[in-house]
Amino acid sequence: MRIFKELIKSKLAMGSLVFLSLFYLGAIFADFLSPYSYHEDDIDYLWCPPTKVHFFDFHKRVFFKPFVYKYKFYIDQYYRRIYYEDRSKVYPVKFFVHGFKYKLLGIVETDIHLFGVSGVKLFLLGADSKGRDLFSRILYGSRVSLSIGLIGAGISFFIGILVGAISGYFGGKIDNVIMRLVEMMMMVPAFYLMLALRASFPPNLSSTQVYLLIIVILSFIGWASIARVIRGMALSLRERDYIYAAKILGVSDFKIILRHIIPHTFSYALVAIVLSIPGYILGEAALSLLGLGIQEPQASWGNLLSSALGIVNIKIFPWILTPGIFIVVSSMCFYILGESLRDILDPKKKISI
Amino acid sequence: MIRFIGKRFLVAIPLILGITFITFLFIQIAPGDFFDKLKLNPQVSKETIELYREKFNLDKPIVVQYFFWLKNIIKFDWGYSFSYNAPVIKVISSRALNTLVLSISVIVISWILVIPLAVLAVAYRNRFMDRFLSFFSYLGISTPTFFLAFLLLYLASFSNLLPLGGMRSLRFDEFTFWRKVLDILRHLIIPTLVLSFGTVASLHRILRANLLEVLGSSYILAAKARGLSRARIIYIHALKNALNPMITIFGYQFSSLLSGAALTEIICGWPGLGQVTLEAVVSQDLYLVMGTVLIAAALLILGNLGADILLALFDPRIRYQTNR
DSSP states (O other): OHHHHHHHHSHHHHHHHHHHHHHHHHHHTHHHHOSSOTTOOOGGGTTOOOOOOBOOBTTTTBOSOOEEEEEEEEEOTTSOEEEEEEEEEEEEOEEEEEEEEEEETTTEEEEEEEEEOSSSOOOTTOBOTTSOBHHHHHHHHHHHHHHHHHHHHHHHHHHHHHHHHHHHHHOHHHHHHHHHHHHHHHHSOHHHHHHHHHHTSOSOOOHHHHHHHHHHHHHHHHHHHHHHHHHHHHHHHTTSHHHHHHHHTTOOHHHHIIIIIGGGGHHHHHHHHHHHHHHHHHHHHHHHHTTSSSOTTSOOHHHHHGGGGSHHHHHHOGGGGHHHHHHHHHHHHHHHHHHHHHHHHOHHHHHOO | OHHHHHHHHHHHHHHHHHHHHHHHHHHHHSSSOHHHHHHHOTTSOHHHHHHHHHHTTTTSOHHHHHHHHHHHHHTTOOOEETTTTEEHHHHHHHHHHHHHHHHHHHHHHHHHHHHHHHHHHHHTTTSHHHHHHHHHHHHHHHSOHHHHHHHHHHHHTTSSSSOOSSSSOTTGGGSOHHHHHHHHHHHHHHHHHHHHHHHHHHHHHHHHHHHHHHHTSHHHHHHHHTTOOHHHIIIIIIHHHHHTTHHHHHHHHHHHHHHHHHHHHHHHTOOSHHHHHHHHHHTTOHHHHHHHHHHHHHHHHHHHHHHHHHHHHHOHHHHHHHHO
16 A cells, blocks of 8 residues: 555656556457447558547538538559548547447446447548558557457466576575576577477467467467576575474475465566567567467457558658557566666665665 | 686587577478479479488478488588578578668667667656657557557658658669668668667666666765766766666577567568568478578577677676686
C-alpha cells in the first residue's frame, strides 16, 4: 500500500500508470470499443486513409455533432486509388450502436459497440491493404502484445528466481554448473537465438500455438539474466544469521529457499519484472514483424507493422505506422513505472540527497 | 597480462562449443531440412540428394554430424551453403565485415555523443536540460529499432538526400575510390542513426548515474574544498572515474549490437549478418546458420575480451587481482 501511495505522488509514474490501465482496459474491452471485427474486410476501402470526423456543416446545418462523409475514390494514372470525401450526405456518428456479435468479457453475449456509423465505414486510424479497420485491429492486437509481455515476464521470473535461488543457496558445484549455463545463454545474441528457436518448430502452427510458442521462446531467453542477479542476492542472503538459525533448527533446504531466501528478492524482482516487460513486447513485435510470429488474420502490434516493410507503403500510406506508436508509448510507461518503483523500493537512495 | 588473456581464451572455448552445439541441435531437431525443398525441384534427382546427404554426413546421428562439422571448422572448412550454392566462408565473410562496419560506426557515434550529453545532464541536474535529456533517453530505450527505422525511412523518402536502404548505389562500380567511400558512408547514415538512438539513450542513463555517484564521493568534496573549478572537477576528476565501469559495458554493447543490428539491417537493406541469418534460418540452411552463429559468438567473446583488457589497463585495482 505504501508503494502505491508513493507512486501516486510522482506525476510521471501516475501518468504512466493511467496510460497502462487505459491500454489494458482497451485490450480487455477490445470488442466493445472497436466498431468492426478484426477480420472484417471491405473491398471498397482498400488503403482508405483515416476518416475525418467533422463537427460542423453549415450548409446542412449540423452543429456540434460528430459526423462523417462517405469516402469515394477514383483511380489515377498510376492505377492508384485516390480517396476523397463526398460531401453530399452527412452520416452521424452514433454511440452505443448495434454491430457484430461478441461476448463481453467472454460471458455476456451482446452486439453493442461504443460508437459506429451506419451506411459508411468509420476508420479512425485508416484501413489496411484489405480494407480492415486499423483502429479495431490495434485494439485486438493489444490483447496479444500486452498479454505476452505480462505472461512472458512472469514465467521467466518464476524460472529465474527459482534457479538463481537454488544456485546461490547451495553454491559449489551446482552453482558452477548453473552459472556456466546461464553465461552461455547470455552469450548467444538474443535475436539469433530467437530465430533458431522459432525455426526448430514447424512454420504452420495455429495462432494459439504460435502465441504459446512465442511466450515459451521469450521466457527461455529471458530467465538467464534474472537467475544471475537473484543468485548474487541469494549468495549474500545465505550468510545471514537467520538462515543459520533456520538450518540449526532443522528446516529443510527446500523450505529455507522458498520461505526465507526467495521472499527477500521480491522487491528487486518486482522492479525487474516491470522493467523487463517492454523487452517481451518488442520480442513479440520483432518476430511477428518478420512473419515468424502471430499470423494473419489475427492481429498483433508487430504483424500490423509488417505491411510497413515495403518502403513504398510507408510513403503512400503513412498511417500504417500507428501501431508502432502504441508500442513506444506502452514500453515507455513500463520503463517509467519500473524506475519509479525502484526509487521507492531502494532504501539507499532515500538517505543520500 | 599475457597469462590473463590466455586464461580468458581458455574459458571461451567451452562457451563456443556449447553455443554451437545448442544451435546445431535446434536446427536439426526442427522438422524437415533444406533438402526437402530440393526434392520438390524436378531438375534435382533423388540420387543427387542422397549423394549430398552422404557427402555432408547428414545421414548420421546429430551428435556425429556435429563432430564432423567441428572437425571441418578446425581445418578452416566452414561447410557449404545450399541456398547460396557457395562455401559458407565466402557468403559470411563480406557480411560479417558489413555488420562490423555498422557496429563500429554506431559505437563511435554513440560514444562521441553520450559523454558530452551526460556531462551536460549532470551539470544541469534536475533543471530543464536534464529533464529534457532524460525524457529523450526514455524515448530512446522504448522505441524499437524497427519502428525508428521505418520513421527515418519515411522522412528520408521526402527528400532525395539519403538513399532508402541498401549499401551501394546502382552505379557503384563506376565510382572512383573516394566516391565509393562516400557512397557507403551515405548509405550508412540511416542504420547508424537508428541504432545509435537506443544506444545513446541507455548509455546516457548509466553514465549519468555513474557521474552522480562519483560526484557524491569524498574526494570530489576534497577537490571542491581545494577550490577547483566546477568544470575541472566534472571533466577531469569525476568523468575519468565514472567512465571506468563503462568499459565493461563497451564489450557488452558489442553483443547487443550484433543481435540488435539484425532487424535494422533487414529493414534498411544493409547486407549484414542479420539478413543472411534470417534467410538461412528460414530456409534451414544448416551450415550457413552455424557459420553466422559461430562468427557472432566469436565477435562477442572478442568484444568482452577487449573490454576486459581495456579495463585491466585503466583500472589498477583489477590488474592487481589478476597478478596474484
